[in-house]
Amino acid sequence: MNTTTTHSKQAAAIVHDREDRGNKLRQRLAAVEGRGQRTRTPSLAVVSDGEGVELVTVDGRRLVDFASGVLVTNLGHRHPLFEERYRHHLGRCPLSAYNMVTPIEVEASERLLASMAASNPKAEKILWAASGSEGIQKAIWAAMAFQPDRPILAATRHGFHGKKGLAGDVTGEASPNPNVRFVSFPMRDVGDLETYERELTALSLQFSDHIALLITEPYLGAAGSFHPPHWYHELLERWCTEHHIPLIFDEVQSCHGRTGSMYAFETYGVNPDLVVVGKGVANGIPAAAVAGRADLIDMLDYGAASDTFSATPMACAAVCATLDVFESEGIVAQCQAIAPVMRRALEELAAAFPFITAVRGEGLVYGLEMQDVATAEACVLEAYRGVNGRGVHFLGPLAERVLRVSPPLIIDEATIHEACELLHTAWSRIGS
Ligand SMILES: Cc1ncc(COP(=O)(O)O)c(C=O)c1O
Known part of the structure; x- marks a missing residue:
């Protein structure tokens, strides 16, 4: 499967094989939006849906979200209680x-x-x-x-x-x-x-x-x-x-x-x-x-x-809705409980792939340091391509060669294992 970057006078668009809808949207955006809008992420998923810790692309690829936006959507996507409390707090307030x-x-x-x-x-x-x-x-x-x-x-x-x-x-x-x-x-x-x-x-x-x-x-x-x-x-x-x-x-x-x-x-x-x-x-x-x-x-x-x-009323309603969910669902305790599972799973990946040179982090924020920039970029891409239409979403590497792992705090043990198995298969393709 190929991924290419086409350069035009104004912009470059990332293109993936067998992603007709995503490719068209990336190209349309590249024609009208400056590149400076975002940091470079080699996969550049085109997402139209999200639920819990899963993102769905316009071409139907399902991705375990290992980024949470950029550590923003800590409660995951379309969290039912968050959405209900947000609407409640906002009420009929002017925007x-x-x-x-x-x-x-x-x-x-x-x-x-x-x-x-x-x-x-x-x-x-x-x-x-x-x-x-x-x-x-x-x-x-x-x-x-x-x-x-x-x-x-x-x-x-x-x-x-x-x-x-x-x-x-x-x-x-x-x-x-x-x-x-x-x-x-x-x-x-x-x-x-x-x-x-x-x-x-x-x-x-x-x-x-x-x-x-x-x-x-x-x-x-x-x-x-x-x-x-x-x-x-x-x-x-x-x-x-x-x-x-x-x-x-x-x-x-x-x-x-x-x-x-x-x-x-x-x-x-x-x-x-x-x-x-x-x-x-x-x-x-x-x-x-x-x-x-x-x-x-x-x-x-x-x-x-x-x-x-x-x-703004939206901001304040969302702050209150977020606190409601943290309080009623014990989100911090969930994060504490799941953190060792995540650390072990990442350390197992590091043991399996010598190109992972360090695992650093705490709670639910980790960095996987790769041996070099090219490997780090390849890991993001292969994670995205995944296995049978299911993959893992990362942002482009930090500090050139560190992949950040920061899923929504509601991630469970089964999803961590599933994601790391996907990564295991996907990253086995690197260098082969
Ligand atoms: C630690 C830290 N401080 C400040 C900022 C800046 O926040 P913003 O991008 O919302 O201006 C960021 C964003 O990544 C951050 O990680």
Whole structure:
């Protein structure tokens, strides 16, 4: 079976054998939509249906969803209780309530804070946003306004916080913003606590009282799934407390159960001053928020953090519906119970295929590191092609050669085994 990419003046379309409908749709879209819209995924499934953890393409291919959008649809697709509660919460509300107050916004704000406050009393107030990077931007603005005489923005290296504005500035390992300073995040060679402590001490000595904030991801997602030892975040928190530096935890990806706790700050045993949530917070309806200390959040006066699409009634209804399902179906406990099954299944795959060079992760978010870029791309494609019209959906590799495994948190044991058997057969074709 062949997959090709045809290039035209404006765009390129991925083409798969025996996918008449999908190929036509990919070509039509390539003619009208810029490529920059998405990151490259060699399979580029054309999906028209989804239920539970299964996606169905327009050509009838059935795919076990190992991506959840991009860690967004944590409750899976067309979850019956989510859909019912979403409609209930939205009711007859207007779709935009800009500069009005809706009861559902009040409920969503109170409930999201309450979901954090049990384990982090600093979750006192909230600001809504329409995307993760906007939530990060608002968190940074709040911290900068709190200590305006502190120009330096500290960030842990190789984090991904979004592409826009200040979120982009604190992403990666080099910044266009001259006030950004990076400190090391444990990756392949974890090293010892003292090494990181020395680096932090050097930073605080260099800039004494000029550091406005420290932003970190709980684990490095986009950089290829690196999950730090617990002492790392405890060290960051201690250093921040000592130097009166607000700690911003970017939970855009890790919130709502991914690591086996509702929030990763619980998994890692810290109490950040500001927590930014996104993606799974509304199970697919665009929503994000920054929650944390009232004295920080209240630094932003009327208009300073307002925008058209923050806290829409749809977003707030979806946030409440998501919390309803988490509460009534024990989603976090399900994730905890299934996590060892997933880890074992992935480790078995790694044992079977020497081209898988590492399995890293926790809860229901893993990275399968492949020996090289070509193998990683081939694995995505072969997983998609699957066996007899049934396959596994991955996004294109992260950090060039890491396949992320992040299925909806409702995945069960039988589906994990089925998916991994499919992968076993599909990946046996690689190199043969
Ligand atoms: C950890 C993290 N922070 C921030 C973002 C940016 O979120 P958005 O794409 O919604 O702006 C992402 C998106 O992938 C993310 O994974």
